[in-house]
Amino acid sequence: MTLALAQPIEPEDINTQKEYIDYSKKVHSYSPAINQLLDLANNYVPGAEKAFKEGRPAVWCNANNYQPVLLYSLGVTPVSYGEMGRYSAKEDMLIAEDVYQFPVETCSMVKCTVAQWHKRLNSGTINRILGNCSSCEPFNLSWEVMRKHGYDVFTNEVIYRGPTVTGERLDQLVKFTMEQMLDVAEWLTGRREVDPEKLKIEIARKNRLLGKLRKILDLRLTHPFYMKSLAIILTLNVGLNNYFGQPTKYEAAIDELIAELEKAPVNEKDLKTVIPLVWAGGTGQEFGVYEAIDLAGGALLGLRSVPFRFYREDLPPLEAIARWVYDNSNAGAGVYAREVLNFEVEKLKAKGVILYGYIGCSFASVDREMWRRFFHEKGLPCINLEGSFQTGSPTGQVLTRVKAFVEMLAA
Numbered sequence: 001m002t003l004a005l006a007q008p009i010e011p012e013d014i015n016t017q018k019e020y021i022d023y024s025k026k027v028h029s030y031s032p033a034i035n036q037l038l039d040l041a042n043n044y045v046p047g048a049e050k051a052f053k054e055g056r057p058a059v060w061c062n063a064n065n066y067q068p069v070l071l072y073s074l075g076v077t078p079v080s081y082g083e084m085g086r087y088s089a090k091e092d093m094l095i096a097e098d099v100y101q102f103p104v105e106t107c108s109m110v111k112c113t114v115a116q117w118h119k120r121l122n123s124g125t126i127n128r129i130l131g132n133c134s135s136c137e138p139f140n141l142s143w144e145v146m147r148k149h150g151y152d153v154f155t156n157e158v159i160y161r162g163p164t165v166t167g168e169r170l171d172q173l174v175k176f177t178m179e180q181m182l183d184v185a186e187w188l189t190g191r192r193e194v195d196p197e198k199l200k201i202e203i204a205r206k207n208r209l210l211g212k213l214r215k216i217l218d219l220r221l222t223h224p225f226y227m228k229s230l231a232i233i234l235t236l237n238v239g240l241n242n243y244f245g246q247p248t249k250y251e252a253a254i255d256e257l258i259a260e261l262e263k264a265p266v267n268e269k270d271l272k273t274v275i276p277l278v279w280a281g282g283t284g285q286e287f288g289v290y291e292a293i294d295l296a297g298g299a300l301l302g303l304r305s306v307p308f309r310f311y312r313e314d315l316p317p318l319e320a321i322a323r324w325v326y327d328n329s330n331a332g333a334g335v336y337a338r339e340v341l342n343f344e345v346e347k348l349k350a351k352g353v354i355l356y357g358y359i360g361c362s363f364a365s366v367d368r369e370m371w372r373r374f375f376h377e378k379g380l381p382c383i384n385l386e387g388s389f390q391t392g393s394p395t396g397q398v399l400t401r402v403k404a405f406v407e408m409l410a411a
């Protein structure tokens with residue numbers, strides 16, 4: 001079965017993300033489920049802003065980790081400011097630099113996000129920002145700046161569990177985080193309380209979807225090219241966190257995808273030629289990088305954000321969320337994410353690891369360097385890429401390196 005039904009485009013020619021999502025829909029024309037997921041991804045921010053104007057509460061936040069579970073239980077849509085920021089082009093970077101005096105070398109993700117918030121000032125759209133101080137210093141600065149310019153901003157304290165923290169010390173962290181979640185509830189609703197029954201419903205939903213995504217990842221092992229790189233990244237890195245603002249539609253599309261994958265015939269040639277890769281980055285915004293991987297015969301079968309642990313349903317729900325935070329790869333130290341990556345590498349017998357981050361991010365580049373060294377010592381090839389967050393085609397240098405890396409693994 002030949003899956004690529006659309007004419008390939010050159011990665012260098014991919015300038016806007018909308019363009020590439022439209023192209024990806026054609027590539028996946030055999031899959032209504034993947035088309036629905038790409039539509040949900042595309043409509044996430046504009047759809048949430050429209051719903052907000054029609055009266056549905058919403059807040060800008062990183063829309064991952066514990067936030068969506070808590071926010072949906074409070075009747076508030078979590079809207080990812082990272083997804084909003086990806087509408088920015090190179091010119092938007094100048095807004096952050098010229099209007100807000102961000103130094104040129106500041107990470108492009110932060111500058112793009114600030115520019116989008118700037119463009120929305122006094123426009124009647126979502127005007128609340130839930131910051132998370134675990135992110136990074138430039139982001140901490142960004143919401144302080146936005147507070148001064150009229151946004152209603154609330155920030156949580158840092159979530160960080162050192163690798164040796166267990167027992168009573170961990171219990172203290174859990175209690176502290178539960179208090180923080182009540183602070184968020186109070187800020188959003190005026191009441192310092194959560195409804196345990198609604199939280200249980202959201203935890204059950206999240207666990208169901210974590211299980212379904214695990215199933216999809218397992219089915220991809222025998223159908224490695226059914227879902228191309230961009231589609232899986234958006235479905236897992238964004239959709240599984242926040243459901244693109246549409247929990248019911250997201251779950252329906254996931255169910256349909258499982259049904260499609262279960263019915264799809266296995267292509268033995270694909271299984272012989274596939275180059276299994278692990279993607280150890282966030283949602284890279286230079287979509288041409290994904291096309292370069294696909295064209296070179298790579299398949300992103302393992303990701304840093306694979307569903308690793310379920311929420312415990314035997315605990316009071318607020319405590320279950322706080323414990324999940326500290327038991328997962330976002331608990332702070334880079335070693336937790338490395339465990340997930342290593343698990344994926346071994347499960348897939350991956351041939352290589354792609355580390356991807358943004359220029360100007362000293363924070364994540366340290367983690368990436370540690371992971372690169374770890375995998376090199378195991379004899380596994382890694383490539384460490386730095387790209388930009390704003391729209392536009394990837395640089396020739398990034399594309400050349402990606403192609404050369406995947407082709408080297410194929411050889």
Ligand code: SF4
Pocket residue numbers: 107108109110135136137138139358360361362363364
């Ligand atoms: S890429 Fe790095 S500097 Fe930029 S927002 Fe993320 S953590 Fe912060």
